[in-house]
Amino acid sequence: MFKKLYLFATMITLAGCTSLAPDYHRPEAPIPAAWPSGPSYKEQAVTTPDAVAAHMPWQEFTSREPLQKLIAMALENNRDLRVAILNIRRSRALYRIQRADLLPKIDGTAGSLAEGQPQDLTTTGQHETAHQYSVGLGFSAYELDLFGRIQSLRDQALEEYLATEQAQRSAQISLVSEVITSYLNLAADRERLQLAQETLASQQASYLLIKSRFDAGVSSALDLFQAQTSVDAARVDIARYTSLVAQDMNSLALLVGAPVAPELLPDSLTANIACVKEIAPGLSSEALLERPDILQAESLLKGAHANIGAARAAFFPRITLTSSIGTGSTELSGLFSGGSLAWQFAPQISLPIFNAGSNRANLEVAKVDRDIAVNHYEKAIQTAFREVADALAQRGTIDEQVAAQQSLTDATAESYRLSRARYEKGVDSYLVVLDSQRSLYNAQQNLITARLSRLTNLVVLYKVLGGGA
Numbered sequence: 043m044f045k046k047l048y049l050f051a052t053m054i055t056l057a058g059c060t061s062l063a064p065d066y067h068r069p070e071a072p073i074p075a076a077w078p079s080g081p082s083y084k085e086q087a088v089t090t091p092d093a094v095a096a097h098m099p100w101q102e103f104t105s106r107e108p109l110q111k112l113i114a115m116a117l118e119n120n121r122d123l124r125v126a127i128l129n130i131r132r133s134r135a136l137y138r139i140q141r142a143d144l145l146p147k148i149d150g151t152a153g154s155l156a157e158g159q160p161q162d163l164t165t166t167g168q169h170e171t172a173h174q175y176s177v178g179l180g181f182s183a184y185e186l187d188l189f190g191r192i193q194s195l196r197d198q199a200l201e202e203y204l205a206t207e208q209a210q211r212s213a214q215i216s217l218v219s220e221v222i223t224s225y226l227n228l229a230a231d232r233e234r235l236q237l238a239q240e241t242l243a244s245q246q247a248s249y250l251l252i253k254s255r256f257d258a259g260v261s262s263a264l265d266l267f268q269a270q271t272s273v274d275a276a277r278v279d280i281a282r283y284t285s286l287v288a289q290d291m292n293s294l295a296l297l298v299g300a301p302v303a304p305e306l307l308p309d310s311l312t313a314n315i316a317c318v319k320e321i322a323p324g325l326s327s328e329a330l331l332e333r334p335d336i337l338q339a340e341s342l343l344k345g346a347h348a349n350i351g352a353a354r355a356a357f358f359p360r361i362t363l364t365s366s367i368g369t370g371s372t373e374l375s376g377l378f379s380g381g382s383l384a385w386q387f388a389p390q391i392s393l394p395i396f397n398a399g400s401n402r403a404n405l406e407v408a409k410v411d412r413d414i415a416v417n418h419y420e421k422a423i424q425t426a427f428r429e430v431a432d433a434l435a436q437r438g439t440i441d442e443q444v445a446a447q448q449s450l451t452d453a454t455a456e457s458y459r460l461s462r463a464r465y466e467k468g469v470d471s472y473l474v475v476l477d478s479q480r481s482l483y484n485a486q487q488n489l490i491t492a493r494l495s496r497l498t499n500l501v502v503l504y505k506v507l508g509g510g511a
Contacts, residue, residue, distance in 0.1 A: 212334035224294045228290035264472075321503060444496055
């Protein structure tokens with residue numbers, strides 16, 4: 043009997059379960075199909091798929107073995123990424139809980155009852171003790187999902203789970219780019235510190251030379267104090283860059299999530315000028331639709347669609363089944379003898395009649411949540427396009443900036459050499475030498491900054507195009 047009833051309930055569930063959620067259609071991307079063009083943008087060459095950032099794993103993007111080791115350590119130890127992974131596990135468990143509601147939960151039961159009746163209440167006039175024993179299987183309050191309410195809730199839980207997976211991918215891409223950027227900043231600050239130390243040594247030698255000339259009456263006190271200002275300025279920069287290097291190392295250690303071995307740290311930016319690979323954005327902005335944060339927003343949008351189905355199903359009747367089958371007897375030895383079979387089948391239907399408009403309000407909330415999710419999805423696409431456009435705008439001019447800065451540094455170095463020669467021959471004052479030296483020092487520092495900007499631009503472009511998976 044129970045098998046027939048269970049089979050009947052299962053057939054009804056499979057045949058009648060229809061979701062009332064609206065059909066999902068991906069919204070049109072509110073961005074141009076082509077990347078921006080103009081004086082600030084380079085012409086995008088036709089590239090193979092392997093050169094496109096979205097198809098390039100981080101192991102291919104960076105070629106430096108120490109940097110690869112740091113990224114691998116960060117992916118294993120970074121606490122923010124661990125939280126993202128734990129969120130995935132939590133959402134997966136919630137999805138399994140919601141999915142389990144589609145099937146009946148069968149419980150096994152066994153029990154005994156002993157009851158004593160006083161002699162005044164028995165037919166025999168004697169105190170009596172009654173015993174009952176039972177064993178059974180059954181399910182209670184199992185809902186027949188005729189209108190897809192539970193299925194819609196399951197679909198919503200699934201999309202939220204998928205959204206956490208995309209959030210984890212997005213966190214991983216951000217972490218990879220942050221580790222590379224921190225590594226490059228440390229390399230640049232170490233090179234700036236080295237340049238300041240070399241400048242200090244040069245200025246101290248010049249100061250000692252001028253002091254000896256001052257003591258001999260050849261140089262003026264003005265030359266001596268001007269030389270002293272150069273020495274002190276270099277000392278200030280050394281102290282500043284020493285502090286920045288320490289802060290860069292602390293930042294890198296936080297990202298990696300563990301102490302960083304000295305052999306993994308960069309010595310200078312010049313030694314790491316080719317540590318990242320040239321990439322291309324692809325020919326169409328449609329590549330952005332595969333960015334993890336956009337896929338995350340789309341999953342949340344799909345979940346909002348599914349929630350509308352659950353809200354609509356609340357207007358229809360809900361049918362629940364409670365059923366059990368087993369054996370019962372007044373004697374423990376008689377539980378499985380003939381005639382001990384016991385069963386129960388209790389269907390129940392509930393129809394919403396009056397709820398003060400709460401179902402309509404819940405449906406309206408679900409629809410508004412869907413509209414909010416659409417706007418979040420579209421805003422995510424627009425933000426991604428703007429990020430890529432900004433990175434491409436810098437990419438289009440950064441090589442010219444580096445080349446111009448290199449030319450300026452070379453010219454300033456020659457000017458400094460000539461001004462020293464003229465000073466030593468007595469043609470110019472030491473102020474001209476001092477100005478030339480300061481110009482050379484600033485040009486060298488700016489060259490380091492320009493090279494760092496070029497490399498970090500590649501990292502940003504790699505990140506905003508969705509690379510790093």
